[in-house]
Amino acid sequence: MSNGRKSERLLNLLIMLLVQRRYVPKSRIRELLYADSPDDGFERTFDRDKEELRSLGVPIEVGTLDPLFDDEPGYRISPERLALPPVDLTADEASVIGLATRVWQNARLADVTTDAVRKLSALGVDLDTEALDLVSPRLSADEPGFDVFWEAVQDRCAVRFDYRRAGRTEVTRRKLQPWGVGRYAGRWYVVGLDTDRGEERIFRLSRVQGAPKRFGPPGAYAVPEGTDVGESIRRLAPPPETVTAELLVRRDAGHQLRRGATVLATGVSGPDGTTGWDRLRLEHSGHGLADDVLGHGAAVVVEQPESLRTEVVTRLSRLLGETPHDTAPTSEGTR
Numbered sequence: 001m002s003n004g005r006k007s008e009r010l011l012n013l014l015i016m017l018l019v020q021r022r023y024v025p026k027s028r029i030r031e032l033l034y035a036d037s038p039d040d041g042f043e044r045t046f047d048r049d050k051e052e053l054r055s056l057g058v059p060i061e062v063g064t065l066d067p068l069f070d071d072e073p074g075y076r077i078s079p080e081r082l083a084l085p086p087v088d089l090t091a092d093e094a095s096v097i098g099l100a101t102r103v104w105q106n107a108r109l110a111d112v113t114t115d116a117v118r119k120l121s122a123l124g125v126d127l128d129t130e131a132l133d134l135v136s137p138r139l140s141a142d143e144p145g146f147d148v149f150w151e152a153v154q155d156r157c158a159v160r161f162d163y164r165r166a167g168r169t170e171v172t173r174r175k176l177q178p179w180g181v182g183r184y185a186g187r188w189y190v191v192g193l194d195t196d197r198g199e200e201r202i203f204r205l206s207r208v209q210g211a212p213k214r215f216g217p218p219g220a221y222a223v224p225e226g227t228d229v230g231e232s233i234r235r236l237a238p239p240p241e242t243v244t245a246e247l248l249v250r251r252d253a254g255h256q257l258r259r260g261a262t263v264l265a266t267g268v269s270g271p272d273g274t275t276g277w278d279r280l281r282l283e284h285s286g287h288g289l290a291d292d293v294l295g296h297g298a299a300v301v302v303e304q305p306e307s308l309r310t311e312v313v314t315r316l317s318r319l320l321g322e323t324p325h326d327t328a329p330t331s332e333g334t335r
Helices: 003-019 026-033 039-055 091-105 107-122 129-135 146-155 229-236 289-295 306-320
Strands: 060-063 074-077 158-163 172-184 187-194 199-204 208-215 242-250 262-268 277-285 300-304
Touching (some): 003 026, 026 074, 146 158, 146 208, 172 199, 172 229, 187 229, 277 289, 289 306, 300 306
Antiparallel strands (some): 158 172, 158 208
16 A cells, blocks of 8 residues: 555544544444455554554544444544643654644645545544644654655654764764654654664654665564654754743734643734734743744734744744844744
8 A cells, every 4th residue: 555545544543533422333434434455454454554554643532423323333532532642742642643644734734635535525424524623734844854754654664864963063874664763852863773783762853864764574573562663753852942932922813822821921012013012031942933923923023032033033034035134023023
């Protein structure tokens, strides 16, 4: 089966279970998503797909439609459980959001999402499409080779790539059997078995040089039993830095940033000359804060620290194809 088809099937299952208001019987799941699979093939594929999603931290629940009757067990994903914790996502939880984020960031997968919702609606399935707000894009996955490593994890296929370690100028060739991809402290990492060294290793995707290449057949290895990819990344990755930031946030906006923030002042004057702004102080781990700020558009302005404001302005300027000038907030904010 092609990588695209498998990814599409996993995303369809994720979306279907997330937007359902009730537990979905296995027979109904097969009818909607696995109609072409024979009986024994469906059981194997469905079990494998469930474990794929659970390994990413997706909380698939099992229950019955009516606890007073011996109904067929059903499945669903609770939006409330998927939404927690609200701010400090672990690597596994970030991987879940990262997976759904790519639904919107990649045009092909955006079509998959639209088609899945349309088909379910046409079949008369009662949908809660507001649950899809949980996976609106806040995390970028534009690191070099993200797709290659992600698909290699799904197919259990080895990858070779050139890598530059922190503080080094030389580039070395590495070979990895990837076990999983996750985000920690604002960075994307891949963890797996370094076949040349025979040891578990972690690599930051932003330090991969050039295009990584898969080699060898799919299914060439098995992930060691009991492997917790999120825990491995937290254990092996450098400790996160703590950034203290002061932000101007429009009233009734920036809810993600407000969780855990300290409100320093309300009704303060913003870059647009109005007083509909609040000043927040936020303690943030890692380097993902710029992503969060950019994700809120003109509703958030960075006041401190200067390094964060410069990063936001630089990234915006690069996006617009311009050379960054003054990093001070403008009338449009440091979006």
